[in-house]
Amino acid sequence: MAGVTIYQVAQEAGVSPSTVSNLLNGRTGRMLPETRSRVEAAIRRLGYRPNRAAQQLRTGRIQMLGLVVPSVANPFWGTFARHLEAAALAEGFYMLLCNSERDPDRERRYVEELWGDGIGGVVLCSSLPSLDHVKPTVEAGLGLVAFDRTAQPGDPHSVVNIGTDNVLGMRLATEHLLELGHTRLAFVSGSIGSVNRAERYSGFRLALDAAGLPPSAGIVWSGADTVDFDDRDTAELGRVAAREILAAPNPPTAIVAINDMCALGVATGAREAGLVVGRDVSVTGYDDIMLAGMAMPALTTVRQPVQEMAATAFAKLRQVMDGDGSESGHSILHRPTLVVRDSTAAPVVVTVS
Template identity: 65%
Template sequence: MTIQQVATEAGVSPSTVSNLLNGRNHRMLPETRQRIERAIDKLGYRPNRAARQLRTGRNTTIGLVVPSVGNPFWGALARHLESAALAEGYHVLLCNSERDPRRERDYVDELWADGVHGVVLCSSLPSLEHVMPLVERGLQLVAFDRTSQAGDPASLVSISVDNAIGSQLATQHLTDLGHRRLAFVSGALASVNRKERYRGFTAGLEQAGIDPETSVRAPVKGDADDFGDVEASELGRAAAAELLALEEPPTGIVAINDMCALGVCRGLRDGGLEVGKDVSVVGFDDIVLADLYAPTLTTVRQPMQEMAAAAFTQLRSRLDDSGPTQGQSLLFRPELIVRESTAPPS
């Protein structure tokens, strides 16, 4: 099925069909238009993407670079992004960087070489310098789960949840329940997002009249760039053990993310404590597991669907030239989801 066949069927020239297909039909007779549309239906014609891309240099594929879709958090993003893209006829090319900066960079290079002009990048790296050259040549980039920073390219769109508010909600929830001795469990506060979450934690404490200095921040080493990974859960488990060894262990724990929180729960159980009774734990992300674990996990939900949709919309409008070229930061409002892992202190 080529455009030529459609044209013949409709008794017009290929150009006219092309015009209609591309919205240049202001001065086209309604009747001509109908003839073409009927021909398209009848023949089941679909434009050849390769030809179209060859000619125009554009395409309807966007790239998604995540650390690993094996991880439910990124899997959820992939699912929602693809869903949003599908609705507009776009496709998503999936790329797992496996947290390898080089692989990440190679992927973005290859996507560009393949004519992909829009990429959602979930970078493990604090700096985006490795992709700057392509951005300068016109690559549209959306950074996901990463708030914008000085030094970012001017055209960059950043999409993230408001991390400070999120963990403030979590903290407030604990203080509202009556907890006074709280701890924050995280890997090194290397990324902006993590710092923000910590800031929200201290803000929550202050609001409840608790001196942040007396609260515990579990001192945990470890790689800073893992979100939602197995390592995060091990980290949480170790942190829980440390906290339990204190003279006055905390009764409420805010974890940097859900996987970490699950690790904390496990560590507490190792220590003979019951989560949701002896100790309260709050996570962050609301991954699927949160509602499956025993006890179910109170957590701060990132509105993944909306965030993914926004990522797509932003990319799309820029690819169309219809949107702004200036970059911007989108901060989404997190939501506290109360489940079984939190309760008043015993």
């Protein structure tokens, strides 16, 4: 039952509100066993969950925030979590980390549990188009920052969105390949169902259109029947995509991957097909995770300023939690940069003698 109060619990159990409060706060030393049983039964019947935010304010306990990421199987999210935690600790906050696998129901349950346990603010990183699944909790008072996402119609008015300019970032990667002379490119992603992935695809398409290339110049491999934009299997998705695309007639000379893990999988698939990445086929990623610079060959990618973005996310979450809605409903975008390494080069020119 939504919005159940201790007064309703007290009425249901036939006790005073102070008796309910004593049980919730562990003060049961002088409480008769039958009274305690009656109150606990009333709590179960009504589905009451104490919101410990008020208790935290009264007791002065150290504040906490929640972070819900798709999966730390992608090192980008582990890096972001580390920087957000560092920003939080510097201000006396602790952080709880949850992996949602971009499952709306799982996100909803995490957010409700965090709010019910007295955590007043959450950074949500799924980039799903709709926030309807967490809207009731936000409207109940939870402070929410949506990360790696731009504001969408229907968002709760208090939400602040933070990320990079994904359209620009993917345009930078695609334009780099076009400038090298590639005219047949492939875009590899999981299902393009999240805000960030749709924006990156838009950047890819815009770059091809600006170069005057026909639609057939851009192959799109979404893997919708293989992986539903899940971060756990992105590298394998890239490997499978590369093997399939490169085995087709008139294959692309360059592959733009949705992120670095996907790009590393693409590079593996290209090697399995007998090709040399950076010579026979060029590959780009997005994120600039630590592994990107250590790969062989080192990966050309789009760098997100993760530490700066994490600091912004924490600062804006504090403002939302404090009731400052000056930037609510807006998108705060950091500028991505292109990092050119050895995985990209001019296409091989085949001469016929």
